[in-house]
Amino acid sequence: DSNIPVTETWLRKHRLQYTGATRHPFILSIRDGSVDFSSFKRWLGQDYIFVRSFVPFVASVLMKSCKDESSDDDDMELILGGIASLKDEINWFKQQASKYHVSLTSIIPQNANIKYCRFLESLTGSEVEYAVAITALWAIEVVYQDSFAHCLEEGSRVPHELQETCERWGNEGFGEFCRSLRGIVDRCLQKASPEVISKAEVCFLSVVEHEVEFWNMSVGDV
Numbered sequence: 001d002s003n004i005p006v007t008e009t010w011l012r013k014h015r016l017q018y019t020g021a022t023r024h025p026f027i028l029s030i031r032d033g034s035v036d037f038s039s040f041k042r043w044l045g046q047d048y049i050f051v052r053s054f055v056p057f058v059a060s061v062l063m064k065s066c067k068d069e070s071s072d073d074d075d076m077e078l079i080l081g082g083i084a085s086l087k088d089e090i091n092w093f094k095q096q097a098s099k100y101h102v103s104l105t106s107i108i109p110q111n112a113n114i115k116y117c118r119f120l121e122s123l124t125g126s127e128v129e130y131a132v133a134i135t136a137l138w139a140i141e142v143v144y145q146d147s148f149a150h151c152l153e154e155g156s157r158v159p160h161e162l163q164e165t166c167e168r169w170g171n172e173g174f175g176e177f178c179r180s181l182r183g184i185v186d187r188c189l190q191k192a193s194p195e196v197i198s199k200a201e202v203c204f205l206s207v208v209e210h211e212v213e214f215w216n217m218s219v220g221d222v
């Protein structure tokens, strides 16, 4: 049915994979308060490295949005806003690292992280369609949004030290940002060829898989 947005069909079809990424044992342990702080610190250091590689990726999506004729000013401004928040996010990681005595200069990127960053880099080339790249951006953001928003729901027992982390990605403003990205993906794919739609779907699934591996790495379950 062409009235159902593409992202909706993916979320239905790949429900198990998506839930594996957004309800991972690491996230559930934050939610129920049983989280192991050494896992949290490992995640913090690795995610700092990830976010630094995420910046050039988002910049490449911004470039594609400026060049793509199906894109408009609103797309560009939304992505630009995303880049601006990454500046704040990098500072937040530095603050948290100093609070938890994690030395950001001596972090060794783990395999799952290296692979994820390589995947991001592979999407920066000009041969990768805007629709595919914006799909990746949405998927990357929505997994964090959905995961951490789950930690803020009724009945959760997040340790107070991690409340701020959950709010960083679980807050309503970030939720709205993700909904706007999703709207762009659905609009782009409505007009896309079957090949591009299928490339975007593969890309969505790859992101979900990389996110699961990233959480596994954080738990120390490599």
Ligand code: HMH
Pocket: 047, 050, 051, 140, 141, 144, 211, 214
């Ligand atoms: C691994 N995925 C990972 N790190 C993040 N910070 C986000 C998604 C959201 O920006």
